[in-house]
Amino acid sequence: MSGGNVTGTREEPDESAISPVGRRSVLASAALAAAAPVTAAGSGHAAVAAGSGPAAVAVAASGPAAFAPDGPPGVPGCGAVARLLAVPESGRGATWLRSALQVAVELELATIPPYLCGWWSVVDRRGEAARLIQRIVGDEMYHLGVVCNLLVAVGGRPRMRDRAPIYPGPLPGGVRAGLNIYLSGLTRSFVHDVMMAIEAPDEPLARTRHSSPSIGDFYTDLLRAFHRTAPRLSTRGQLSSTIGSDVLKPVRTLDDVERSIEIVKEQGEGTASSPADAFHDDHPAHYYAFAEIYHGRQLRETSHGWQFTGPAVPFPDARPMARVPAGGWPHPPGDVQLLVDRFDGIYNDLLAALDDAWGDGGPRSLGTAVRAMRALEDPAVRLMETTIPDAPGNYGPQFRRL
Template sequence: MTGTNEHPDGPAVTPVGRRGFLASAALAATPAPLAATPAAAEPADGAAAAGPADEAAAAAGHRAVARLLAVAEGDRGIGWLRAALQVAVQLELTTIPPYLCGWWSVRDRRGEAARLIRRIVGDEMYHLGVVCNLLVAVGGRPRIRDAAPRYPCPLPGGVRAGVRVYLSGLTKAFVRDVMMAIEAPDTPLARAAASPPTIGDFYGELQRAFRRTEPYLSAEGQLSDRIGSDVLEPVTGLDDVERALEIVKEQGEGTESSPADAFQDDHPAHYYAFAEIYHGRRLRRTARGWQFTGAPVPFPDARPMAPVPPGGWHRPPVRVGRLLDQFDTTYAAVLDRLDEAWGGGDGRSLGAAVRAMRAMEEPAVELMETPIPGAPGTYGPQFRPV
């Protein structure tokens, strides 16, 4: 939201600082329930039960953040930072596939909802770049392919415990139960005090650990590039670390402080952008506080991609199997190129990863337009690298 917008049904939106926005908007945006993955009735032609390997992968590191935060602040050294930043790599990578599925499913990319999701996808890619640069800066190496989850899955590390991330076309339930649930704000007005740590909590602890440890930050192996609307740059000092992590927090769920004094020149945090799609209206300040009564954000016509079941699509038709293999092979190439990029500071590999990611869209959309025999909805990408 930028500037002051008029709406015929109510008062104008008045510019306001982010601190005041969060204090009232958290009340306006109903926190998403921690929903379970939609259940498939019986795993027939479209589904398969998750095997032991999938269950082990989903459980791996589930309590990693709790263990990391249980370490006394005085004992959080370089090893702690490296372990925490690898969890951050997993967190950022886990958000991108569901957001891509939601975006790809929208038929009209010119609509407001599609543009909001596309911006957020770019932000998440930038966040992944930030935490990879930070990990390299403290002498670590991001393990990106190892971090790729098998969906449906919990959020890595145990943040937002109870949230199950699944892949689906865009529906109101998907916006509420996945998109808004992932980005739920780190503010006492939006969650109970005893709730599990949010992503913002986790990044706040990372900021404190960097300030206390004051590690040497090497620029060797870090990457720079334009990603979405942001410019990824090497971090070489604590001010760079603070700025980078604050942007990640600010863009995602929002924080109670902002690097900018005024909110009107800023995009809404991801949680509130998704909430605008869910409520079908822009968030605006009225005489009764912040409410979703602004300009319309029509819910878009979306391809009816069914939620990907545990274990992926089981016994798909031959043509669908080929598309799934094509997609998953390309996705594996994206992850491998990203590993190469941060394994040796190779900007060319980063460019190759971006090109490969663009190539995933065509088979994804084709899958989303292929009905599932004997079941509602269509197929979709399952993001299982081969």
């Protein structure tokens, strides 16, 4: 989320009739990661298979208790998506929607710290790779706002501070089982094993009906539940925010719901479109953008299909931030500990402000979150420029929940 002119209103519930579902929206325009106004109202030549559509996950039906977002301590929502998708469609009412949307909040939140680490580590951010990552960070902040608005619209309240992810660890909700999300500076392995793995669309992955659910599966079923339930959508407590050139708006109708979820899917997570469909406004979906960085070439359609044969995308010089170990940096020097504590304090203030923004705080709390977001970069970069004694690499931010 980026900040600036904070204006807006907090609206009463929208009592108008819900309109029929409309056409699919085009991709939203690029959002920058920092420095945009906020208002509130609420050279490998590898080929890429074109995605066709999300595969439904067939799981045994169970009762409503199955979708309670519980799990092992410190792993928010572990397995929650599988439990949510196990509930029969007849049981997917307003309570199910609120549980599912809370998991969506956690999923979107979980992508931002690793992407920020990759972006902050780049020494010269004028290059194509840095530009791609910066846009994606902005998109993820926009997506977080979208799912928070959707949750508020159906009577819920987003929880972030006590449900923030712990790194290294799995994605919230049990999606992409086996994927370990860690924090590191930008390397090709980090791009491939973390960034591309998070965003991978359904079709390029070899998955079976017994595989863990993907983010695409989850959002597809979420939209289907909105259609079936057709809940009354309240605008009370929703926010409006300008994020780069994307504009977050309150959702009032099922058309708005569909548009919001399709944007989230097509911009990155679980996109069901082909690379051609993902290139609206010249912006590749997140998976393909990260793949361009990994392969060092832009993606182009050729007579042999989609291949990374376009202009070069040079891999940037990056500060050698080492992987943050489980539990954080052990026994760092005093000056490093001060930076770590400063960063974690600001991060927790940010999470608290986001909780308040979709609670009772509204635009003012959102502005506080924006300022905290900007304040994270200085201690993060200073850590990334500090060598770890007797070990390879440099320190970096932990994004530790206090």
